[in-house]
Amino acid sequence: MALLQISEPDAPPVPREQRLAVGIDLGTTNSLVATVRNGIPVVLPDERGHPLLPSIVHYGEFGVDVGHAAQLVQARDPQNTIVSVKRLMGRGLADLPDERRFPYRFIEEPGMVRLATRAGVKSPVEISAEILRALRVRAEASLAGKLAGAVVTVPAYFDDAQRQATKDAAKLAGLDVLRLLNEPTAAAIAYGLDNAAQGTYAIYDLGGGTFDISILKLTRGVFEVLATNGDSALGGDDFDHRVYCWILEAAGLPPLSPEDTRLLMMKAREVKENLTLHDATPVIARLSDGSKVDLSLDGETFTAITTQLVAKTLGPVKRALRDAGLTPADIQGVVMVGGSTRMPQIQRAVGDFFGQPPLTNLDPDQVVALGAAIQANVLAGNRATGDDWLLLDVIPLSLGLETMGGLTEKIVPRNSTIPVTRAQEFTTFKDGQTAIAVHVVQGERERVADCRSLARFELRGIPPMAAGAARVKVTFQVDADGLLSVSAREQTSGLEAAIVVKPSYGLSDAEISRMLEDSVAHAADDMAARALAEARVEADQLAMVTHAALAADGDLLSPAERRTIDGALADILRLRDGADAKALLAATDALNRATGDFAARRMDRGVARALTGRSVDALT
Amino acid sequence: MIDFSRNHFELFGLPERFRFDPAMLDSAYHALQGEVHPDRHAAASATEQRIALQSSARVNEAYRALKDPVARAQYLLSLHGVDAFDETNTALPFAFLERQLERRESAETAMADGDAQALETVLADVRAEAGELEHRVASLLDVDGAWAAARGAVRELRFLAKLAADVDAMLAAQDN
Numbered sequence: 001m002a003l004l005q006i007s008e009p010d011a012p013p014v015p016r017e018q019r020l021a022v023g024i025d026l027g028t029t030n031s032l033v034a035t036v037r038n039g040i041p042v043v044l045p046d047e048r049g050h051p052l053l054p055s056i057v058h059y060g061e062f063g064v065d066v067g068h069a070a071q072l073v074q075a076r077d078p079q080n081t082i083v084s085v086k087r088l089m090g091r092g093l094a095d096l097p098d099e100r101r102f103p104y105r106f107i108e109e110p111g112m113v114r115l116a117t118r119a120g121v122k123s124p125v126e127i128s129a130e131i132l133r134a135l136r137v138r139a140e141a142s143l144a145g146k147l148a149g150a151v152v153t154v155p156a157y158f159d160d161a162q163r164q165a166t167k168d169a170a171k172l173a174g175l176d177v178l179r180l181l182n183e184p185t186a187a188a189i190a191y192g193l194d195n196a197a198q199g200t201y202a203i204y205d206l207g208g209g210t211f212d213i214s215i216l217k218l219t220r221g222v223f224e225v226l227a228t229n230g231d232s233a234l235g236g237d238d239f240d241h242r243v244y245c246w247i248l249e250a251a252g253l254p255p256l257s258p259e260d261t262r263l264l265m266m267k268a269r270e271v272k273e274n275l276t277l278h279d280a281t282p283v284i285a286r287l288s289d290g291s292k293v294d295l296s297l298d299g300e301t302f303t304a305i306t307t308q309l310v311a312k313t314l315g316p317v318k319r320a321l322r323d324a325g326l327t328p329a330d331i332q333g334v335v336m337v338g339g340s341t342r343m344p345q346i347q348r349a350v351g352d353f354f355g356q357p358p359l360t361n362l363d364p365d366q367v368v369a370l371g372a373a374i375q376a377n378v379l380a381g382n383r384a385t386g387d388d389w390l391l392l393d394v395i396p397l398s399l400g401l402e403t404m405g406g407l408t409e410k411i412v413p414r415n416s417t418i419p420v421t422r423a424q425e426f427t428t429f430k431d432g433q434t435a436i437a438v439h440v441v442q443g444e445r446e447r448v449a450d451c452r453s454l455a456r457f458e459l460r461g462i463p464p465m466a467a468g469a470a471r472v473k474v475t476f477q478v479d480a481d482g483l484l485s486v487s488a489r490e491q492t493s494g495l496e497a498a499i500v501v502k503p504s505y506g507l508s509d510a511e512i513s514r515m516l517e518d519s520v521a522h523a524a525d526d527m528a529a530r531a532l533a534e535a536r537v538e539a540d541q542l543a544m545v546t547h548a549a550l551a552a553d554g555d556l557l558s559p560a561e562r563r564t565i566d567g568a569l570a571d572i573l574r575l576r577d578g579a580d581a582k583a584l585l586a587a588t589d590a591l592n593r594a595t596g597d598f599a600a601r602r603m604d605r606g607v608a609r610a611l612t613g614r615s616v617d618a619l620t
Numbered sequence: 621m622i623d624f625s626r627n628h629f630e631l632f633g634l635p636e637r638f639r640f641d642p643a644m645l646d647s648a649y650h651a652l653q654g655e656v657h658p659d660r661h662a663a664a665s666a667t668e669q670r671i672a673l674q675s676s677a678r679v680n681e682a683y684r685a686l687k688d689p690v691a692r693a694q695y696l697l698s699l700h701g702v703d704a705f706d707e708t709n710t711a712l713p714f715a716f717l718e719r720q721l722e723r724r725e726s727a728e729t730a731m732a733d734g735d736a737q738a739l740e741t742v743l744a745d746v747r748a749e750a751g752e753l754e755h756r757v758a759s760l761l762d763v764d765g766a767w768a769a770a771r772g773a774v775r776e777l778r779f780l781a782k783l784a785a786d787v788d789a790m791l792a793a794q795d796n
Contacts, residue, residue, distance in 0.1 A: 019663075178662055179659070179662065219646075219650075220650075222650045315795050318792070318795035319792050319795055322788060322791065322792050322795070375659075378659070378662075379659060379662035379663065380662070380663060381662075381663030388654070390650065390653055390654050390657060390659070390660075391657075391659060392653060392657075416680075416684075417680045417683075417684075418680075419658060419673050419676050419677040419680065420677050420680055420681070421674070421677040421678075421681065422681075477673075477677070479658070479673055480657075480658040480659065480673070480676075541663070542665050545663060545664050545665060545668075546665070591665075592665050592666050592667050593667070595665055595667060595668070596667045596671075599664070599665065599667050599668035599671050600671055602668075603655070603656060603668075603671055603672070603675055606655035606656065607652060607655055607656065607675075609655070610648075610651040610652050610654060610655045611632075611633045611648065611651065611652070
């Protein structure tokens, strides 16, 4: 007979069992949102059943449209319809290979490029946030509840500026980011768990605007990235552009208006997609002046005009294998990810290189979102049996500092497993020098000028000493999102300066909060209500995990420590149904502090358990 | 939190030796990360997440130091009070240096000629010598406990590792 359950009178309200979590693939061409339902990852379609949301934002006269609606007007209103915004994330105007390829009105600003639209000046972060917001709304409608958090995927080869920009966009869209996850790694999780794969795999991920190659070792539930490489400005868009150029040349067209340019770019994409299934395809379009384009493109010509692009992906593949200390023959399987891997010439080139046909038995458009959903489900705390897999990822590009003569000193080499903390000591160059400038850069080149500048800060107030006497320890910490923070400390005086690297290319926290406040959805009462709701979620979450921790490891506490924690829990219980968000946050903070030592001791116990378990295994 | 005073070998429950079964290191590494990795604590309190970040970074650092032969030898020596790469004594045997300089020259010539095959040959030579040297280091450290005497061999090992990395970079430059 089933017994009715009665909770303890002073236990906190039991939060919903399943916390709603989603994985989001924020793509150059299309974006998706997925979740885990009844243990199975599924993509959440829109109300018309479309799983893909075109990553297109239209700033119209009556508001903002995202996706299919924006796609329909892109040729009519190209300057207010932003496509492929991912290529602009964390990028300045000078970084764009050929700005004329984009029909936008660019505004050069220190840091990230901005776009002038009908709705005012927009940063790529704000535009991306529109896409993410549309996906959040879709997910919340479909799951009938507020999301606890999201895993958002990024190209593995994204640098710190691009990652930070993506995280900022997600925050701006009202998402709580559980983790930034590398796209090929997400695909490996979905593929590996589904196929119970073991061994060394290559994930070849060619998206709309980015290319990644990751080499992973899969052993008994551990996904270990050995090396990653890529090109964050190479993708299906470039193949479209080759076809577009071919059309211009073959039809002998003069320079075109933005509208006609966009029309032919769309036509070029169509042609490319047709050639996946057909040997030849007609290219027919009517331009704004009434003239007609009437051509035909065959697969052979398409392959010929894109040979260089295909070859461009193989350089990173070779470098990744080299960094992993492997040859093509060591690879058990090559998983193809990204819509662009449907192109036959790509599959042939990859097959030839690895000496085996690539694995194409999964949907290259969906696998990243599905992997992200699986990760999100686990991170949100919905871990089920069989979910004890572990992911060990790496940073794609070396992180370092500028030293004398404009040279780079690498502190954290590329392909280091994250999280990672690395420190190095530097000293002063002149007698009596009282400040040092720290310039943080990312990249593989020797000269600072050839690397990406991430941030600059100064450590001032060093006591005057002889040159070479000061000891300045600079510490780099990269977290599990692949995001860097840097601190510098003069050892003899204890002077300290620290920053979370907000790249010159990013947005400041103040800018983000201003944007959040500006957005129409956040009117004043709304803000207060939202703050209270968020404080409650946070308090409930912490109370829940604390109760779980007490149940499992309560014996690690002295009676006095236990009383402090119980007191803090009681405070939360008392405040959570009130209206004072600040007091509730303070109580949450207090509980956080009260459980610090406890958390440390529990971690220690976990470590001891891990090693004991292992030696027992070794005996049997 | 993991006990930061524990040395890398203690952390992984391994004997303090240069040679051990790499599979034991890998499985201990995976077991520890399975406990401390931030992904395992993503739903926990902010404090616990911070501790997980620090602990996981510490485990990664220890793993790197024991995985790589040069770093492992250097670490083992440091546990016995010997600084392998102390700047005051940087001498290496003349014959050793001469051999490596010749190899570097061959590599540079091969690089200029775009001869990847010749580069691979140099790389294989350097790695073969490093492999033999590792045997010598292992015997000095694990059998003789000759900490100070092992210093020279460890320096040679590091020299070879750097040369191999440089030749590897030359090969990588040809992959474009």
